[in-house]
Amino acid sequence: MTFGAGARPFAPARARFEIGLAPLDLADWLEIGPDLAEVLQEKDRLLASRHGDVFAALPGSESAQAETLALVRAWLGERACATHRVTPDAVTAAGRTVHTDGHDGLAPLDAAGRLVPEDLCLLEAGEGGYRLTAASLCAPAHWRLHEKLGHPMMGIHAPVPGWSDRLGPRVDRIFANLKVEAPVQRLNWGLAASPVTFTPEARRDDDRRMAHLTAGDAIDALWLRVERQTLRRLARTGAILFTIRTVMTPLAEVLAGQEDVRALLEALETLGADEQRYKAFGRYRAALVAALQARLASYSAG
Template identity: 35%
Template structure:
């Protein structure tokens, strides 16, 4: 279990910011490789192997955008010293070798980085979730959100009012390819498990995000536009820290 936990977090997760809490993101800070990389990637591989239908979906309409995202991620990680490419094989910081399989672009991209990856495409007036690798959900299920628009994705989040929904949709409409954005959330959990799906129709499990647990779970959520397809990427880097490792807790 300790292998999936971080000791530090590169922002103050307890800072109070009004929703939707969006800030500009430096491209260099988009993808993070931290001390939990090996443990979290092992958990991701196990989920992709054993529960793929629960953590992966891609509509054929999102295939080209997924290929574009894979290319962007490969370029980004190869700028680091801890990824090495030889032909179509990338050796990752934990020693795993990932074949660059363009027939399965979204899964290939997700096997390179800690971030969960969601692809959204504009359909009418709203962005729709056309693909995702979601191995570390915090109390939601990919099957219930796949091919749904932003408002549907956020049901039944209590703080997601009509006003905030409109602001978020404007945000997705306006995000520029050269100016990514980010936000974060934070909740206390009793269970440090990364894979915590929950149906919107089920009551919240006692201890999950209840405010008094021994683990802080914080998601660094990045929003970026792919320049060629115009699709929006919503990526999620999950931090889980013991309470004693959280400054100010």
């Protein structure tokens, strides 16, 4: 599975909402990338200005938070020596130091989220299934953390097409059977009108930007959003840690060749009405489809 940077996860076979899990080698658990300093700087800005919007934790989640922080520290110490300096009480990365011993009064998951580009979400078994009990979430795609905290998976993903009757039961089984020694990963994708990753509000800003989109400018105006998601069972607490690495790439850069153009066009044509509504493709689908068709025609003519 390709990591988020450079991924092309829009093959027609993936156009329909599917879980699409693949095994994860823990050596590749986190994706540091050349954008590390930029992503951590944006996290610092959000945590300073909108802390309540990007970090939240329920009482009782402290043990799972601490286990997560220990795992992140251990992985960075072993796999990210070029970018992170791990000491007994702190981690230094991108020119700033985060204390991981509670010295700064940070919750363990808050500290862990400041060390890596990934968003970190903890899910713990409870009434109604696995519930979101803590999260460091700086790149939400049109949802608000405080509205989902404490809710089970069924409530969190209710808007997803096919969740209640098809995907939800499968995810419940996956969570119940997830083994410590067998973490998994998947890719999710969408399109956006800007490279901004912190988008908790509704899509009204995208709607405004796309109101006059045409086939002539659709490819240059849009961005591909790829989320590389991982799931791993925590050995001590039994919680499930869900990580999300979000990468935004100009669509014009993604469509490097004829096969990329054809794959995206086929994906857009394969999506059902529910999937199109959920991804909000209706706002620009016609313009983008026309642009992709014109690009394919130019390849044929050339």
